[in-house]
Amino acid sequence: MSSTSNTTTIGTIGAPSRRNTELALLVFAVIIPVFAYINVGLAKEDTVPAGVLGYALGLGLLAGVAHLVVRKWAPYADPLMLPIATLLNGLGLVFIWRLDQEPQITTPQLGGAMAPGQLMWSTLGVALFLGVLIFLKDHRVLQRYTYISMVVALVLLILPVFFPARFGARIWITIPGVGSLQPGEFAKIIIAIFFAGYLMVKRDALALASRRFMGLYLPRGRDLGPILVIWALSLMILVFETDLGTSLLFFGLFVIMLYVATERTSWIVFGLLLSGAGAVAVATFESHVQTRVHNWLNPLELLNGGVTETAQAMYSFGSGGILGSGLGQGYSRLIGGIAPKSDYILATVGEELGLAGVMAILLLYGLLIERGIRTALAARDPFGKLLAVGLAGAFALQVFVVAGGVTGLIPLTGMTMPFLAQGGSSVIANWALVAILLRISDTARRPAPAPAPSTDAEMTQVVRP
Amino acid sequence: MNKPLRRVAIFCGLLVLALLVRVNWVQFVQADELKNDKHNRRVAIERYSIPRGNIIVGDKAVTGSTTTDSGDFKYKRTYKDGPMWAPVTGYASQAFDANQLEKLYDPILTGTDDKLFFSRTVDMFTGEKQQGGDVVTTLDAKAQKAAYDGLKGKKGAVAAINPETGAILALASAPSYDPSSFAGMSDDDAKAYNGLLKKNNADDPMLNRALRQTYPPGSTFKVVTAAAALENGLYTDIDAKTDSPLPWTLPDTRIPLPNEGNIPCENASLREALRWSCNTVFGKISADLGNKKMIEEADKFGFNKEHFTPVRAEASVYPEDNRPQNAMAGIGQASNRATPLQMAMVASAVANGGTLMKPYMVDKLVAPNLNVIQQEQPEKLSEPLKPENAQKLQDMMETVVKTGTGTNAQIPGVTVGGKTGTAQHGENNKDNPYAWFISYAKTDKGTPVAVAVVIEGSDTLRGDIAGGKLAAPIAKAVMEAVVNGNK
Numbered sequence: 001m002s003s004t005s006n007t008t009t010i011g012t013i014g015a016p017s018r019r020n021t022e023l024a025l026l027v028f029a030v031i032i033p034v035f036a037y038i039n040v041g042l043a044k045e046d047t048v049p050a051g052v053l054g055y056a057l058g059l060g061l062l063a064g065v066a067h068l069v070v071r072k073w074a075p076y077a078d079p080l081m082l083p084i085a086t087l088l089n090g091l092g093l094v095f096i097w098r099l100d101q102e103p104q105i106t107t108p109q110l111g112g113a114m115a116p117g118q119l120m121w122s123t124l125g126v127a128l129f130l131g132v133l134i135f136l137k138d139h140r141v142l143q144r145y146t147y148i149s150m151v152v153a154l155v156l157l158i159l160p161v162f163f164p165a166r167f168g169a170r171i172w173i174t175i176p177g178v179g180s181l182q183p184g185e186f187a188k189i190i191i192a193i194f195f196a197g198y199l200m201v202k203r204d205a206l207a208l209a210s211r212r213f214m215g216l217y218l219p220r221g222r223d224l225g226p227i228l229v230i231w232a233l234s235l236m237i238l239v240f241e242t243d244l245g246t247s248l249l250f251f252g253l254f255v256i257m258l259y260v261a262t263e264r265t266s267w268i269v270f271g272l273l274l275s276g277a278g279a280v281a282v283a284t285f286e287s288h289v290q291t292r293v294h295n296w297l298n299p300l301e302l303l304n305g306g307v308t309e310t311a312q313a314m315y316s317f318g319s320g321g322i323l324g325s326g327l328g329q330g331y332s333r334l335i336g337g338i339a340p341k342s343d344y345i346l347a348t349v350g351e352e353l354g355l356a357g358v359m360a361i362l363l364l365y366g367l368l369i370e371r372g373i374r375t376a377l378a379a380r381d382p383f384g385k386l387l388a389v390g391l392a393g394a395f396a397l398q399v400f401v402v403a404g405g406v407t408g409l410i411p412l413t414g415m416t417m418p419f420l421a422q423g424g425s426s427v428i429a430n431w432a433l434v435a436i437l438l439r440i441s442d443t444a445r446r447p448a449p450a451p452a453p454s455t456d457a458e459m460t461q462v463v464r465p
Numbered sequence: 466m467n468k469p470l471r472r473v474a475i476f477c478g479l480l481v482l483a484l485l486v487r488v489n490w491v492q493f494v495q496a497d498e499l500k501n502d503k504h505n506r507r508v509a510i511e512r513y514s515i516p517r518g519n520i521i522v523g524d525k526a527v528t529g530s531t532t533t534d535s536g537d538f539k540y541k542r543t544y545k546d547g548p549m550w551a552p553v554t555g556y557a558s559q560a561f562d563a564n565q566l567e568k569l570y571d572p573i574l575t576g577t578d579d580k581l582f583f584s585r586t587v588d589m590f591t592g593e594k595q596q597g598g599d600v601v602t603t604l605d606a607k608a609q610k611a612a613y614d615g616l617k618g619k620k621g622a623v624a625a626i627n628p629e630t631g632a633i634l635a636l637a638s639a640p641s642y643d644p645s646s647f648a649g650m651s652d653d654d655a656k657a658y659n660g661l662l663k664k665n666n667a668d669d670p671m672l673n674r675a676l677r678q679t680y681p682p683g684s685t686f687k688v689v690t691a692a693a694a695l696e697n698g699l700y701t702d703i704d705a706k707t708d709s710p711l712p713w714t715l716p717d718t719r720i721p722l723p724n725e726g727n728i729p730c731e732n733a734s735l736r737e738a739l740r741w742s743c744n745t746v747f748g749k750i751s752a753d754l755g756n757k758k759m760i761e762e763a764d765k766f767g768f769n770k771e772h773f774t775p776v777r778a779e780a781s782v783y784p785e786d787n788r789p790q791n792a793m794a795g796i797g798q799a800s801n802r803a804t805p806l807q808m809a810m811v812a813s814a815v816a817n818g819g820t821l822m823k824p825y826m827v828d829k830l831v832a833p834n835l836n837v838i839q840q841e842q843p844e845k846l847s848e849p850l851k852p853e854n855a856q857k858l859q860d861m862m863e864t865v866v867k868t869g870t871g872t873n874a875q876i877p878g879v880t881v882g883g884k885t886g887t888a889q890h891g892e893n894n895k896d897n898p899y900a901w902f903i904s905y906a907k908t909d910k911g912t913p914v915a916v917a918v919v920i921e922g923s924d925t926l927r928g929d930i931a932g933g934k935l936a937a938p939i940a941k942a943v944m945e946a947v948v949n950g951n952k
Contacts (some may be wrong), residue, residue, distance in 0.1 A: 314491065
């Protein structure tokens with residue numbers, strides 16, 4: 001007998017919603033960045049920074065409102081994701097504000113102070129988060145927009161080609177009066193929606209209609225079509241937009257979702273073969289990629305007698321050591337330009353919070369990713385499962401590609417550290433991503449509605465003759 | 466779909482794990498290497514984040530620090546009498562690294578040296594900021610000034626040593642440079658620095674001629690040749706006639722070795738030969754002893770190896786050579802090359818009764834709290850002469866100053882021994898000769914100074930008179946400064 005139909009004295013008992021756990025964690029997620037903020041102020045100016053009250057109130061308000069909305073509109077959602085996102089976003093704001101204190105990289109040419117802008121984008125991000133939770137009552141609605149998503153995603157991915165390259169990559173579109181947007185960040189969510197919808201319909205065909213050959217299931221030619229199209233597309237992004245990160249993310253995401261949908265290892269083999277072939281082919285004629293690989297293999301090499309960004313980032317990590325120099329006391333600004341605030345923000349974490357801090361941040365990301373996949377496991381409908389694993393996978397790939405690139409594990413690709421790095425598109429898109437995951441997890445964990453009382457369930461009366 | 470989902474979860478876990486392993490590798494295993502990489506600007510930032518300790522001569526610091534408001538660095542190095550002390554201090558520049566004492570004692574001066582561990586730990590508890598220690602040199606400010614003033618307008622170098630201890634008293638090089646001029650990192654500093662580089666400045670002012678430049682030592686090397694003759698028993702009585710025909714032909718050739726001018730060199734005694742600087746006599750000694758014995762004696766005086774004072778001094782060279790070349794090397798020509806420091810060591814070994822002390826220029830290192838953390842002790846390097854032979858050689862060198870080519874170095878009331886030299890160089894001697902003078906001064910209290918002077922002669926003067934005329938007065942001034950200072 002399920003607990004929901006237990007109607008003795010206390011009334012209906014639901015599954016634990018864990019909203020109070022979330023609230024308790026949120027308190028930490030707000031307090032830690034506030035302390036970090038005070039710490040920077042003390043290190044730089046020997047005084048508690050004047051803005052601390054405003055910052056604490058702002059972050060607390062954002063977290064509080066988000067919590068209330070989750071409590072009301074997604075009461076059974078995962079309790080960990082919102083606090084982790086809040087903590088990362090809050091710390092990111094502190095790091096950006098901290099780097100704003102360095103006059104050398106906060107000149108008007110470099111866009112000046114960026115923390116206020118980032119705070120505004122974060123607020124917009126949280127607003128979008130709230131919007132998704134309030135208006136998206138059921139994630140399965142998204143299934144209706146499978147093919148529209150495809151079109152939108154393609155437009156978003158292709159659009160930057162028509163805008164001039166900035167910082168060596170064509171990943172921006174500039175809207176007069178609004179500023180620059182990185183459509184790739186939004187594309188990753190929309191593509192996950194398209195893949196989830198598409199694969200849910202085609203998974204049986206892809207999985208079953210195949211011949212067995214040398215232990216692998218070879219897909220039929222016509223099923224192979226979509227994967228080849230996507231492969232070609234990701235290569236085109238790489239060639240025309242010189243954006244290694246998005247191309248990798250895009251293709252990796254597709255392979256993961258395909259694998260989950262079909263349960264066929266052969267798709268992974270194909271995926272790896274194709275991406276390998278693509279990477280080699282592009283690398284042979286694309287100097288951009290060659291440079292990245294060269295820098296990766298020779299991180300400390302001098303360029304024109306000067307130290308490269310790659311080397312500066314390595315020095316930051318090395319100088320941070322195990323415990324770091326302390327917030328506000330590092331020299332990650334030596335990386336130069338606005339890079340320390342965006343792509344290289346992890347180097348600041350590495351130098352000022354040390355190995356301990358970087359590991360903590362990486363574990364926070366790991367936790368968020370695994371909560372996403374757990375949501376996929378718990379989801380009851382295939383669309384929800386695919387969408388959740390797609391979003392979590394995209395997030396994981398992005399974290400890996402950026403953090404791996406900055407620490408020199410893999411060649412560097414220009415992408416932003418979700419929530420931490422400066423960038424409006426990124427922070428808004430990631431808040432939306434978390435919102436969708438929360439919506440799926442709410443649906444997954446929501447107790448089944450109590451069955452309507454049925455006369456059949458009553459004791460059968462035995463009629464004696 | 467849950468089975469592949471679990472695998473994806475593991476895959477994502479592995480991605481995060483790979484990142485964790487990588488940051489451990491970078492921030493734990495590689496950390497020290499990256500932290501101290503010479504291109505890591507943090508090293509320089511730390512170096513100039515506090516006022517550096519000072520380099521001290523006598524009781525006065527010849528360096529200082531001033532605050533700057535430019536860029537990364539809080540403090541900038543300043544120098545008092547920069548050009549005069551540059552061959553001793555070297556430079557410490559925000560943009561162009563450091564050299565010599567500034568570089569060698571960087572950890573002490575910045576206060577990061579392990580020897581300062583105790584003082585650092587105390588500072589940590591008392592909340593004091595990290596401070597740099599001081600480097601106290603052995604130099605004599607008056608001698609240095611005499612040397613530097615003497616070189617004014619000329620190109621050359623002076624090295625003076627205390628023969629009894631090996632302590633370096635003067636180390637001057639001209640033309641010199643002011644390390645203050647590029648201690649910062651502004652465009653002006655860069656301009657000043659580039660203007661001093663050898664490729665942009667024919668005078669090469671940043672060359673430390675006293676330690677790093679080797680010259681043919683010319684006739685001053687005859688002191689070593691005479692020492693070899695005495696030590697090997699070729700001649701024992703310095704006033705007895707030697708077996709020295711005139712003209713004398715270089716062995717295995719038909720080329721006669723000329724003397725400078727018409728001087729009495731035929732069968733001249735060692736004393737007379739040194740007094741008049743007879744090429745024939747000393748050329749023949751070198752030839753008679755042979756290359757091997759000559760190298761042996763030169764090595765005992767310190768030739769053929771680098772000396773660390775602790776600033777590195779270039780190795781002087783007495784070469785392995787054929788017979789005629791060896792005879793030429795015996796009079797300080799051919800491939801024979803010596804640094805001014807080396808020739809000062811020759812004079813000091815003779816003056817110190819045949820014992821050569823290891824030259825050094827840092828007396829002690831002092832912690833910020835004035836505790837001495839390292840004290841240098843005089844150290845014997847070798848014994849190139851027996852005491853009685855040293856006595857004979859002193860006799861000869863004193864004759865040179867009394868009545869020979871070195872009369873310009875006489876100091877009233879002080880016994881001075883010396884030897885002039887004029888080294889020819891360039892193809893067919895077409896370049897200006899180098900004027901040399903090496904000497905020592907003795908008082909009734911001891912032998913406080915030996916000095917070597919070399920002038921890259923702008924004069925066209927030939928003959929030993931050049932060494933006596935150009936170099937001897939400078940040597941005299943340096944010796945006087947030391948002797949008077951000791952009174």
